[in-house]
Amino acid sequence: MKLYIKYMVSLRCKLVVKEELKKLGLHEVAVDLGVVEILEDITDQQRLELRERLLKTGLELLDDNKTVLIERIKNVIIESIHYSDGQLTVNNYPEYLSEKLQCDYTYLSTIFSEIKGITIQQFVILHKIERVKELLLYDKLNLTEISYRLNYSSVAHLSNQFKNVTGLTPSYFKKIEKARRSNLEKANLPPAEPTETQL
Structure with missing residues (x-):
């Protein structure tokens, strides 16, 4: 099961999330910027507890599909610029994002601009x-x-x-x-x- 977490943009954030999952008896398969994959299905009670614990650390568990998509777009961009030596130009991002997120770029661009008030390029x-x-x-x-x-x-x-x-x-x-x-x-x-x- 995948969980999406807002403001998760550093290695410290990954460690915090791992620790909070451990406290709830959940086992992570993978922890990346903005997304965590766990072995188990999360119960409503665990989701509520995780949301509260993450909020105390400045992170936010996401549920809304559009918000999740926006965070995924942001995390792919941030990771490509700040945490890799990828040689992407601004013009390469439409293809790169479509491939990484398995979604049509026009749709991604429209949703991003609608919610964030700026374009993906900006x-x-x-x-x-x-x-x-x-x-x-x-x-x-x-x-x-x-x-x-x-x-x-x-x-x-x-x-x-x-x-x-x-x-x-x-x-x-x-x-x-x-x-x-x-x-x-x-x-x-x-x-x-x-x-x-x-x-």
Whole structure:
């Protein structure tokens, strides 16, 4: 039996879900982002208890078919951008999503736009830009390497899309984030000992 869980977007979330299933005597076959497959059929009482326990951790057990579908779309996109080295472009997502979810892309796109208020393409772009921000701040890859990793056609294309979404160039974003982090680190340091000249 498959259960769909909203806000389940990290490895920590997977561990939380596994633990909550274990407490209820349920055995997972597979735990992926947003979906859990269990051996048993879940009773109404177990479903209610699981829903309550997950809500306390910031997760939500889903029942509505459209909501489940939206979460599945989001999780496939997030996983492809944040947790794999897949070389997908925005234009590859219609085919990719149709294949992964075994559903017509036009239907997926219509439902997604209706419920989320943005297109799948816009959602993909927003997450690609979030990933660019992360990679910029890790400071291990330059913009050319980031552009290649996220399958942009060029550095200029990445930079233009970044500026359209954030209002900043990638280099300026990196500069202000480093300055902000530096200021936060300084704020957490204890005051410096006064020197002899200050006494």
